Amino acid sequence: MADHGGSGRRCQLVLIASPLQGHMTPMLQLGTYLHSKGCFSITIAHSEFNSPDPSKHPDFHFQPLPDNVSGTDIVCASFIHFVQTYNNNCKPHFQGHLIKIINEQKDKSNKESIVIIHDHLMFFAASVASELGLPNIILRSSSAAFYPAFMIIPKLHQQGRYPAQDSSLQDIVPELHPFRYMDLPYNNRPVEETLRKITMSTPNSPPSASIYNTLEFLEESALTEIRDHYQGPIFTIGPLHKIIPTPSTSFLEEDMSCISWLNKQAPKSVVYVSLGSLAHVDEKVSTEMAWGLANSNQQFLWVIRPGSVHGFEWIEFLPEGLVAKFKKRGLIVKWAPQKEVLAHNAVGGFWSHCGWNSTLEGVCEGVPMLCQPFVADQQLNARYLSYVWKMGIEIVVERGEIKGAIKRLLVDEEGKKMRGKAMEIQEKIKIALSHGGSSQNSLIDLVDFILSM
Ligand code: UDP
Numbered sequence: 001m002a003d004h005g006g007s008g009r010r011c012q013l014v015l016i017a018s019p020l021q022g023h024m025t026p027m028l029q030l031g032t033y034l035h036s037k038g039c040f041s042i043t044i045a046h047s048e049f050n051s052p053d054p055s056k057h058p059d060f061h062f063q064p065l066p067d068n069v070s071g072t073d074i075v076c077a078s079f080i081h082f083v084q085t086y087n088n089n090c091k092p093h094f095q096g097h098l099i100k101i102i103n104e105q106k107d108k109s110n111k112e113s114i115v116i117i118h119d120h121l122m123f124f125a126a127s128v129a130s131e132l133g134l135p136n137i138i139l140r141s142s143s144a145a146f147y148p149a150f151m152i153i154p155k156l157h158q159q160g161r162y163p164a165q166d167s168s169l170q171d172i173v174p175e176l177h178p179f180r181y182m183d184l185p186y187n188n189r190p191v192e193e194t195l196r197k198i199t200m201s202t203p204n205s206p207p208s209a210s211i212y213n214t215l216e217f218l219e220e221s222a223l224t225e226i227r228d229h230y231q232g233p234i235f236t237i238g239p240l241h242k243i244i245p246t247p248s249t250s251f252l253e254e255d256m257s258c259i260s261w262l263n264k265q266a267p268k269s270v271v272y273v274s275l276g277s278l279a280h281v282d283e284k285v286s287t288e289m290a291w292g293l294a295n296s297n298q299q300f301l302w303v304i305r306p307g308s309v310h311g312f313e314w315i316e317f318l319p320e321g322l323v324a325k326f327k328k329r330g331l332i333v334k335w336a337p338q339k340e341v342l343a344h345n346a347v348g349g350f351w352s353h354c355g356w357n358s359t360l361e362g363v364c365e366g367v368p369m370l371c372q373p374f375v376a377d378q379q380l381n382a383r384y385l386s387y388v389w390k391m392g393i394e395i396v397v398e399r400g401e402i403k404g405a406i407k408r409l410l411v412d413e414e415g416k417k418m419r420g421k422a423m424e425i426q427e428k429i430k431i432a433l434s435h436g437g438s439s440q441n442s443l444i445d446l447v448d449f450i451l452s453m
Helices: 021-036 076-106 124-131 146-151 153-158 189-200 220-229 257-263 283-296 320-329 338-343 356-364 378-388 399-410 413-433 438-451
Strands: 011-017 040-047 061-065 113-119 136-140 209-212 234-236 270-274 299-303 330-333 347-352 369-371 392-394
Touching (some): 011 076, 021 040, 021 113, 021 136, 021 356, 040 076, 061 076, 076 113, 076 124, 113 124, 146 153, 209 438, 220 234, 234 438, 257 299, 257 330, 257 338, 270 283, 270 338, 283 299, 283 320, 283 399, 320 330, 338 347, 338 356, 347 399, 347 413, 356 378, 369 378, 369 399, 378 392, 392 399, 399 413, 413 438
Parallel strands (some): 011 040, 011 113, 040 061, 113 136, 209 234, 270 299, 270 347, 347 369, 369 392
């Protein structure tokens, strides 16, 4: 890996992280990698809500941005309000902070360039950067497929093809093969409009470049589509969590007891269940999940975040009889060290909501998956897993279906085949990350690009 520390060029990077777990993590991972190059100082500007732990990143400077959204419940219904509020509220503080940095640089004899890297949800940073004449790079933490899928929606609207009729939901969108109408990210106009701002960035302040937490071979056609429509370099440097060891970035405390529990289980015998950091489910869905797990007769590790089942503090929704049944072959935790869990030899399957980080984490460990997508890019990611990469099963959340799907995954020949596919992808990822591989080359290009700004 090229070391740029000796070139003498230095740059001050200001990274604007989003307060969502699945966005904060890749930004801190990117910061850790760039810092390791020896030519960047790193400031993490973050909202006060869900702020990162500075003690875990002693080399970074942390700049909190007052946001007035602390305590907001990020359920999907208020997600757009939440995104807009923190963008509005953080903007003036960020502007003030950047002006201070620019003025400090003016007084220095050995000037450093200042470059902004912002999460795509923190779109206020693009307009501030543009107003102050600073280059900005956007970090996209969803799958690349999300962007073409999202950009095509207005055209589909105009042509009366969207929202799709129930009868055509399963049809493939010809321009987006192999994705179906049902895989498209949103079916709600106001949500879509705000998100358009996010995906396009503002026309007056286009990013100087985009970074995608993905791999060339994994999303070839989506990346081609993006390159055909957007100007500016695109760096595909994923999967970020495999590039450099980073301390835990979890907002919630990881329950490490699940690792000692996994140590006692047979190889590939456990299904790990986690729906990520944001999804909320109702009692009926959770109860079907619980019965499906119980009836499968397989071992399981289930993450249930406190408050994630509507109307309950934690697992009070579980019927008495089930709790007793669970004790024999299951463990429920509030939050797990997911990457460690997925890398554990006892884990034979991953039942996931298919958030992009979880998808990449599952793929990197060669673990076949059960797919229960909710919003945004999750349905697209589930389609990748099941139809394109052939290492996942899309499930209907009903106890009988779940029981059957877990058996297919952990016991049947089908599961073994999916594991084989998953391991092939895992191998290709290792190649992409090694010397001369696509992600490794892209990382080197990214460092050179930033230093040339
Ligand atoms: N995660 C974790 N422990 C858990 C559940 C999730 O560390 O018990 C992490 C997971 O490894 C992933 C992130 O939370 O990095 C979730 O991000 P993702 O993009 O998958 O979904 P989101 O939470 O944004 O819906």
